[in-house]
Amino acid sequence: MRSLGLALHEFRFAQKVFWRNPASVFFTALLPVLFLLIFATIFGDQHIDELGGLKVTTYYIPAIVTLAVISATMVNLAMNVTIAREAGLLKRGRGTPLPPWVFIAGRIGNAIVISAVMVVVVTLIGKLLYDAPIPWERIPAVIVTLVVGAASFCCLGLAMTVIIPSREAASAITNAITLPLYFLSGIFIPESEIPDGVLSFANHFPVRDFFQAFFSAYSPNTVGSGFEWGELAVVAIWGLAGFLIALRYFRWTPRS
Amino acid sequence: MSDSVISVRGLRKSYDELEAVRGIDLEVFPEEIFAVLGPNGAGKTTTVEILEGYRDRDAGEVSVLGVDPASPTPAWRERIGIVLQSTTLEPALSVRESLQQYAGYYREPRDVDEVIELVGLGEQAGVRARKLSGGQQRRLDVGIALVGDPDLLFLDEPTTGFDPSARRQAWEMVAGLRELGKTVLLTTHYMEEAQFLADRVAIVSAGEIVALDTPENLGDRRRLPTTITFTVASGTDLSGVGTTGRPEASGQAEDGRVAVRVSTHEPVADLNRLTAWSLEGEIELEQLEVRRPSLEDVYLELTEA
Structure with missing residues (x-):
């Protein structure tokens, strides 16, 4: 009970720190919305024949939700936990009675809450500006997909801190990993424009699987419940691998 | 314990x-x-x-x-x-x-x-x-x-x-x-x-x-000697000072004067002898200083490899 209270205490401060950091707010909260507005403006009212005549703007809603969730979880944790580690804050935290998992839980809670806010914001913008339907009938699939995705990408973010050596390297390494995957996985460019070979390469990485799973849950053309268990399993396996790497190699002390 | x-x-x-x-x-x-x-x-x-x-x-x-x-x-x-x-x-x-x-x-x-x-x-x-x-x-x-x-x-x-x-x-x-x-x-x-x-x-x-x-x-530190320093006109005969520690010329001072250092375990008595010698012989002492060994002296001595 006390641990739960402490996790909540830690979460409150993680929230404060997040919203006071202009870089976090811009890259995590504003940039995905900006991407959505830009893509929607460029591609206007086009339709994608390969996806049953789906409006391009409707395609971009789940794409940008995918990007926003990955930003709020994996990118956010990889950057901010590395920065906290290099500033000695993790080491200092270890010198207090605070159980180590609470420290991490507070930050994961923060990432999940921001993800949830972004899902709601992007979906509402889609509904209000581009008349993209809200998938009420597939809400269970939407929620399960987001929970599996957010949890898995949180674990991957913690695993990434293992390979990031310094504060300066944090944004370079996270961008080098995520940006190409966004392009290859159909987040920035509709997948109908991407060669099959590239897509099957992207299929090896969890960004593509998470996007496919969420796309099915969201898309108005989906028939059935929208659960994509195969893709979700791949995302979960990546997450589990990240969890094990973090558990084994996570560092609490500065590396540089 | x-x-x-x-x-x-x-x-x-x-x-x-x-x-x-x-x-x-x-x-x-x-x-x-x-x-x-x-x-x-x-x-x-x-x-x-x-x-x-x-x-x-x-x-x-x-x-x-x-x-x-x-x-x-x-x-x-x-x-x-x-x-x-x-x-x-x-x-x-x-x-x-x-x-x-x-x-x-x-x-x-x-x-x-x-x-x-x-x-x-x-x-x-x-x-x-x-x-x-x-x-x-x-x-x-x-x-x-x-x-x-x-x-x-x-x-x-x-x-x-x-x-x-x-x-x-x-x-x-x-x-x-x-x-x-x-x-x-x-x-x-x-x-x-x-x-x-x-x-x-x-x-x-x-x-x-x-x-x-x-x-x-x-x-x-208490057993290390205290240092008395002063300057006298160059050529002054220091043989009659009578301090327990021998006065040693430690360098050139301004105006052709000489810096002198006395290392002593009896700083009070030696200071008395020194000033008496100065008054009797009308020898002017300048920049007179008495310095106990500082922690810095001790530290440098102990940590020098």
Whole structure:
């Protein structure tokens, strides 16, 4: 009970720190919305024949939700936990009675809450500006997909801190990993424009699987419940691998 | 010896080829301010981080508040406060928020406003850490270590890089901890800091303690000779001075005068002889100075390899 209270205490401060950091707010909260507005403006009212005549703007809603969730979880944790580690804050935290998992839980809670806010914001913008339907009938699939995705990408973010050596390297390494995957996985460019070979390469990485799973849950053309268990399993396996790497190699002390 | 707060016997730690700590013994008693003084790389931080539970050791017995820090428990962590060598603050949180965050980790924290007053940041309570001066940030760092109301406080080089006035303020704050009944283990490479703050000082060099005593007695300071210096006109015959220590010319002074040094174990008697000789022979002494051996002399002598 006390641990739960402490996790909540830690979460409150993680929230404060997040919203006071202009870089976090811009890259995590504003940039995905900006991407959505830009893509929607460029591609206007086009339709994608390969996806049953789906409006391009409707395609971009789940794409940008995918990007926003990955930003709020994996990118956010990889950057901010590395920065906290290099500033000695993790080491200092270890010198207090605070159980180590609470420290991490507070930050994961923060990432999940921001993800949830972004899902709601992007979906509402889609509904209000581009008349993209809200998938009420597939809400269970939407929620399960987001929970599996957010949890898995949180674990991957913690695993990434293992390979990031310094504060300066944090944004370079996270961008080098995520940006190409966004392009290859159909987040920035509709997948109908991407060669099959590239897509099957992207299929090896969890960004593509998470996007496919969420796309099915969201898309108005989906028939059935929208659960994509195969893709979700791949995302979960990546997450589990990240969890094990973090558990084994996570560092609490500065590396540089 | 069972009432000691920290007890260390035969502590050793190596990193690969480097023997950072080579057999340290020390004992710190309740409500004592104990300084570990030494040059960079002497093994101070390694020693302190072993006591804080951050590092494991290769050999030796260590007890901190009755617990082996190699297996720290949350209950033990409740009783210690740590200030790391580099300042560690969340830049986006204010002084009060930072203290509130850490206060939440302890079962019986000290009142946050009381801590703010204690570290002299009353006017900066609402200011975010990134906007504080270096000295203020360090005081907040100490405040965070105090907010759990620890029995034992570790301060690793608390004033390195400070200007003299910030250092003086930090010293007064640490000296004030004595009134709270805290035991403090402090590392430093400043002699004045150890002299000003500590009840006892251990001088560490190359992983070993080379001297351990009160600042006054350190390194048999009382047994080292006092130095009397003055200048006389060049060509003055010094043979009739009659001091127990032989006067030695120690260099050229201005206006063709000669600097002279007398090393003595009877400074009062020799000073009397010297001034009597000066008055009788109408020999003018200038720049007369009497200097006890400083802690710096002792330190340099002990830590020179």
